[in-house]
Structure formats: structure tokens, C-alpha cells
Amino acid sequence: MDLNFLKYYFEHELFLQNRPLSMKRFIDYCSDRGIKINSHILEDFEKKGWFYPIFRVTNIKNFYSGEFSSLYFDEYSKEDFIKLIDEGYIYLPQNKEFKEFKEFKDDETQSLKIYSYYSSFQILKLIKILNEDEIFDSYMSYLDDFIDLLIAVQIYSPYGRSNQRLISLNTEKDIFYEKLAEYDLDEVLKVIGIDSDCLYKAYANICSKLNDFLGSDNIIQLWKNISWSEKKKCKGTIRLGIEYLQWALMLKRCIEDYLEHLTFDVDEVDGDWKKVRDMDPSQETGRKLRAFRNDRYMNKITDDYEFILNRKKLYYLSNRLTLDYHPRVIIFVEGDTEEVMIPKFFEFYGYNFQDLGFEIVNVESITKFYSGNIKKDKVDDLVVSNFRSLITFNLELWQAIPFFVGDDENDFSEMVKKGIIFDTKRLIKQFNKRSFRKVENEIRKEHGDLNTSMIKDWSFTWEHDFELSNYTAEELKEAINDVCYTNFSLGDIQDIYDSCIKGNKKGISSLNKRKIKRHKIEINKKAFENLVKKYDVTKDSKISERPIFKLIEKLLNIHRLNHQPVDTEHALNNKKELFTSILIGKNVFQNFDSKR
Incomplete structure (x- = not known):
């Protein structure tokens, strides 16, 4: 100076x-x-x-x-x-x-x-x-x-x-x-x-x-x-x-x-x-880093160079570095029991539920999930209202897959299968710049009508309800009596299972509606605790055949195959494959798994 x-x-x-x-x-x-x-x-x-x-x-x-x-x-x-x-x-x-x-x-x-x-x-x-x-x-x-x-x-x-x-x-x-x-x-x-x-x-x-x-x-x-x-x-x-x-x-x-x-x-x-x-x-070509970014971070749908969009860049960077701060699968459940117990069973299976990128949304009941007064004869007209925007937002932004878990009350499986969840026009605009009508007609010509409802393999239905599907009568009897200080017999519990077979399901709350309903989560936690102890002693492999573990395997399969994009080109390719599969009603993860 x-x-x-x-x-x-x-x-x-x-x-x-x-x-x-x-x-x-x-x-x-x-x-x-x-x-x-x-x-x-x-x-x-x-x-x-x-x-x-x-x-x-x-x-x-x-x-x-x-x-x-x-x-x-x-x-x-x-x-x-x-x-x-x-x-x-x-x-x-x-x-x-x-x-x-x-x-x-x-x-x-x-x-x-x-x-x-x-x-x-x-x-x-x-x-x-x-x-x-x-x-x-x-x-x-x-x-x-x-x-x-x-x-x-x-x-x-x-x-x-x-x-x-x-x-x-x-x-x-x-x-x-x-x-x-x-x-x-x-x-x-x-x-x-x-x-x-x-x-x-x-x-x-x-x-x-x-x-x-x-x-x-x-x-x-x-x-x-x-x-x-x-x-x-x-x-x-x-x-x-x-x-x-x-x-x-x-x-x-x-x-x-x-x-x-x-x-x-x-x-x-x-x-x-x-x-x-x-x-x-933006004009650099060849094998330089900026040339690679010009190729991989240019969004051909929006014409944005996404490497200079910090939010987008950090999303791709987190995926490249496997930081995984965003959800990969959003699980919609019908009640508090699944919201509390699904993560616990994941831990029992050896996984940290949240670290894997799963999030749970409690919709309380399928009837609240769909708009309007639900009538069984009008199921084809159901439109998702409260949660449709949430599904669309997370699917488009984070490639987060919606997954539904419930029992078969209120025709859960039928509603999930037929309710309108996806906006076909929005899906197509995410991966194709051409006219919506042209793309729609091409898909219709090859695959028929465009799908707007949930992919079948992205849902799981309990045969009865969470407790009755995943615990034995003996396990439920022990848990209920320990938590509620009652003295129900094995026959009392078996009557509930029998009511399901006869098509007149009661549920465990029917034993003492006020007391059991108030302590339902504690009962499930106790039954789970006893199940873990039982496995530690017996190492009984049949425990893993219960429906909850089939659900976990299904969710883990989606998680494993839902590869998060590391750049714009990867994201567009993912969207094209994923959204096209939704539009034709196919499970892209199942198809990919079978190819392997």
C-alpha cells in the first residue's frame, strides 16, 4: 500500500x-x-x-x-x-x-x-x-x-x-x-x-x-x-x-x-x-466441471439452471452426500396405534425409522381423508381433499412416495384403490414440455385411461385391525390385564377374533370401551414389549411372519428402490419413470425389483 x-x-x-x-x-x-x-x-x-x-x-x-x-x-x-x-x-x-x-x-x-x-x-x-x-x-x-x-x-x-x-x-x-x-x-x-x-x-x-x-x-x-x-x-x-x-x-x-x-x-x-x-x-463444453453441470443441472422443462438455485442445489447435494434430510416415504395411517407402533416394530426389526426417511401422517380415519359424505355406491366420485395437496407437494418436490395403512372398515382398500389422488396434468407437466393433450393421448393409446388413484402396492390393509392382526389372543389377554388391571379370560379375547370371522368385528374396546380405549396405546406397547421378550428367549422365526413385518418389508423395498436424485437430469429421469408409472397404474419399484 x-x-x-x-x-x-x-x-x-x-x-x-x-x-x-x-x-x-x-x-x-x-x-x-x-x-x-x-x-x-x-x-x-x-x-x-x-x-x-x-x-x-x-x-x-x-x-x-x-x-x-x-x-x-x-x-x-x-x-x-x-x-x-x-x-x-x-x-x-x-x-x-x-x-x-x-x-x-x-x-x-x-x-x-x-x-x-x-x-x-x-x-x-x-x-x-x-x-x-x-x-x-x-x-x-x-x-x-x-x-x-x-x-x-x-x-x-x-x-x-x-x-x-x-x-x-x-x-x-x-x-x-x-x-x-x-x-x-x-x-x-x-x-x-x-x-x-x-x-x-x-x-x-x-x-x-x-x-x-x-x-x-x-x-x-x-x-x-x-x-x-x-x-x-x-x-x-x-x-x-x-x-x-x-x-x-x-x-x-x-x-x-x-x-x-x-x-x-x-x-x-x-x-x-x-x-x-x-x-x-453456460457455454463451456467438454470434460470440465462447469460443462458437466451445464449438462446435468439444466432443467429442460423450466429452462432453469438449477445449480445456482440454492434450495435445489442443496437438495441434490444432500442426496449425493447421503444426508437424507427429507422424507422418502410418507405413511398415512388411520389412527394413533399405527402412528406409535410402526416405528417401534421398525426398531425391533433393526432399523431407525426416522433415519431411513419415513414420516407418518395420522389421518385418523379414511372417512376424514376423503372429501364429502362418503357413500359406498359413489366411491368412484371420491376426491382427496385435505391431503391431496400434501401428497402432490412431497411427491413433486422430494420424490416422497405416499403409502396408506389401514384396516378394512369403511371399505378402506376399495377407497384407496378408487379415490382420486393424482392430478394427471400436473404429473405430465413435471417431465414433459409438450402439450398435455398430446402426451395424454399417447399414454391412452398404449395403456388405456390415465390412472388417478393410489397405486395398489402403495397401501397395506390389516385383515382385522392392528392389534388383532399382529398379536395372538394370549398376547392380547396378558397385555390388557396387565395395563388395565382386569381379569379377562382367553375365551373373552378369542370371542373378539371369532367375531371378525363371522363378519361382525368387535375390537378389543368392546371388552370395556371406556377403559381399554383410554389405554389402547399402552396395551399395544405392553404387547410389543412382551413380544420382544418372547423373541429374545425363543428366537421364534415365525414372529417375523406377522403382518406388521410384511408391511415393513414392503416399505423397505420402496425405500431401497426410491433412489434420490443427485442432479437435475437425474431428477427429471426419475420423474419421467415414476410419474409415467403412476399414470398407467403400475408400481415402478416392483417393476424395477423384478428386472434385477
Whole structure:
């Protein structure tokens, strides 16, 4: 930094978004990033002419206390700073004779009277000096120019301190955007004596270091989207890598404003600064990373380049990294019993229900699931109302498969099979840009009428109800008596099973409606607990033949074969295959499994 640039720095308040650091704060800053230095090292490097603060301040006293004072870098002090430069109180240390750091203290009070200020970007030069056996003046001069450039564009620092949605400002928002509107890159480049090519070279240089610190391209993309409040908690080498990423994003936004179009992302530059200057990234072809993304992330239905849509990109990235934060299967159940017990049986089977990507929605009863007054002779006219939008939203956005579980009261299986659930027009628009009518006619010609109801294999019907289908009479008798402090006989329970065979199902609540209904969940938990104990003792493999385990196998099969998309092309192919299968009434997962 020369005197001309120092004056420009203060006149245009380039310090506001990345304030200079006192010597102590600079030492702490370096330490947090794994670079161990102290004032003696800085003094030695300065004595050798290798490393200087960007400026020093001397003999500034507080107006009220009369004590020596450091500077406060806010948006109200510009005129004071300019005056201090003109009067020699702010100066460039390389233009002065070397002083030992002990002379920076007042002899009488031993408080600092001379303050040194560093830029955070100077850690780049410090690393080089610490790691090089021989120091070359030409390379040190190059690094000084490099750091000057970063300081010159640090008005864009908030774009580096971001999660790609929110930026971290050091001033009020209005002040930041006002300064940004006034900012003239050509002017500041002229002041520091370099051309715009140096900007592109700096971007390529910084980007080339990211993989060394942060790992693969996917991990770099993940880091980009982590909140700044979390990133800045990191220490050591990772924290230094985050600094490089911050600088790269700062330069990227500056370049995009200068060129007035999007440029290559931080992991797409490949060290080629000229393509940053000359090329539209959307036109890159061949075997480069951006060419791959142009091919795989372009949505041919909406014409969106989805890699720059953060929500979409993170969805694909989470799938690629198998983070699985979204549901793969949404299970609609008719009551509290299934909502509580299905996850427990999954655990008994050796699986963590929620970690697999299953979610349960309790619709309470099939009659509440469908709109209107349900009449058995009008089942063909049923339309899903309350939950149809939920099904459509999750199916289109997350590729989450709806699955229905219930007993055969109220003709559950018939309603699920015939009720209108899917909007054929919406499904077709998700994977085909052509006219709906044309696509509809093609499907009709080959497969007949378009299906609008639930796929048969995406439902499961208990023969009686959850308890009667999954526990024996003896198991239910023991659980009911233990929980409700009753003394029902095995015959009492068997009568309930017999009523199902005769077509007049009673259910266990008929034994004592008030008490058993109130404790139904506890009864199921007790029966489950006893079943687990029984298996631990007997290892009876026949337990796994109960209907609940057939349901679990069915759900696991859908989960295994419902491959989540890792990019836009994959998502469109999945939608085409999945939605076409729905439209012709086929279970795509069963078909796929049989091919294997």
C-alpha cells in the first residue's frame, strides 16, 4: 500500500466491511487460523523489510481523558482520518526509519502511543514468509500487489461472509448499498496501478487453493451454504480454508458486478483466469466441471439452471452426500396405534425409522381423508381433499412416495384403490414440455385411461385391525390385564377374533370401551414389549411372519428402490419413470425389483 492508496482507502471508506486489525487482534486472527506468530516475529520481519502493517497511527490522544488512544473505524470518521494522514499522524511504516516495538509505548505510562494496523489479507504474505527458505524481493512485491487488490475490493467482503442467502454486514444495510453504488472498480484499480486482468488472476489463484483446505468440490459447495455464524467458529486449517473461500466469493461477486453476468463458480475455474474474463460459463463444453453441470443441472422443462438455485442445489447435494434430510416415504395411517407402533416394530426389526426417511401422517380415519359424505355406491366420485395437496407437494418436490395403512372398515382398500389422488396434468407437466393433450393421448393409446388413484402396492390393509392382526389372543389377554388391571379370560379375547370371522368385528374396546380405549396405546406397547421378550428367549422365526413385518418389508423395498436424485437430469429421469408409472397404474419399484 502506498500513500496515494492509503488516502483513497480512507476517503472512500474501504475499511468499513473489513476493518483493519490491531497488532494483538492480527496475532489472534493468525493463531485462530493455525499460523502461530507473536510481536517478536512481526518485529523481526519488519526489521528485515519483509512485512509491514498497512499503516500506523501515532500520538493520538483521547479528547476527554488525554490518554493515548487507538482508532475506531466507523462511517462517521472519514474526515478525521484524512486530516490525520495530512498531519502525519497516520503514516506508512515502510516510509519511516525502523523502530523497535518497545518504543511504541509511552515512557511514563507504558501505554501504547503508536498503534500498528494490519489487514486480514496479509496472512497470505505471512504464510509465504514463514514457509520459504529464501525471500525474493520480486515475489514479496507481487504479494503486496495481490494484497492491495484484495483490500481494494473488500467492499464485497459481506458476500464472502454469507451462506449464499444472507450476507454479514459490518454497517447498516443502507450504508453498505450506498457505498456499493458509489464504488468504481476501474478507478480503484488505477489507484493501485494494476489492470482488471489481475482481478481475474487473483480469483483463479485463490480458487486453486480451496481443495487443499476444504476437500472435494461437493464439500466446498456444502461449506458455501453453511451460515457464517457457524463457519467463523472453526479453528486451524479449516478456518484458514474458510478464509480462502470467503475471499474467493468476495472476488466472484466483484467480477460478476464488473462483467454484468454470472461467472464461473469457485470450484469451476481450474486455474484458467482467461476464461473467467472471456467466457460465458453456460457455454463451456467438454470434460470440465462447469460443462458437466451445464449438462446435468439444466432443467429442460423450466429452462432453469438449477445449480445456482440454492434450495435445489442443496437438495441434490444432500442426496449425493447421503444426508437424507427429507422424507422418502410418507405413511398415512388411520389412527394413533399405527402412528406409535410402526416405528417401534421398525426398531425391533433393526432399523431407525426416522433415519431411513419415513414420516407418518395420522389421518385418523379414511372417512376424514376423503372429501364429502362418503357413500359406498359413489366411491368412484371420491376426491382427496385435505391431503391431496400434501401428497402432490412431497411427491413433486422430494420424490416422497405416499403409502396408506389401514384396516378394512369403511371399505378402506376399495377407497384407496378408487379415490382420486393424482392430478394427471400436473404429473405430465413435471417431465414433459409438450402439450398435455398430446402426451395424454399417447399414454391412452398404449395403456388405456390415465390412472388417478393410489397405486395398489402403495397401501397395506390389516385383515382385522392392528392389534388383532399382529398379536395372538394370549398376547392380547396378558397385555390388557396387565395395563388395565382386569381379569379377562382367553375365551373373552378369542370371542373378539371369532367375531371378525363371522363378519361382525368387535375390537378389543368392546371388552370395556371406556377403559381399554383410554389405554389402547399402552396395551399395544405392553404387547410389543412382551413380544420382544418372547423373541429374545425363543428366537421364534415365525414372529417375523406377522403382518406388521410384511408391511415393513414392503416399505423397505420402496425405500431401497426410491433412489434420490443427485442432479437435475437425474431428477427429471426419475420423474419421467415414476410419474409415467403412476399414470398407467403400475408400481415402478416392483417393476424395477423384478428386472434385477
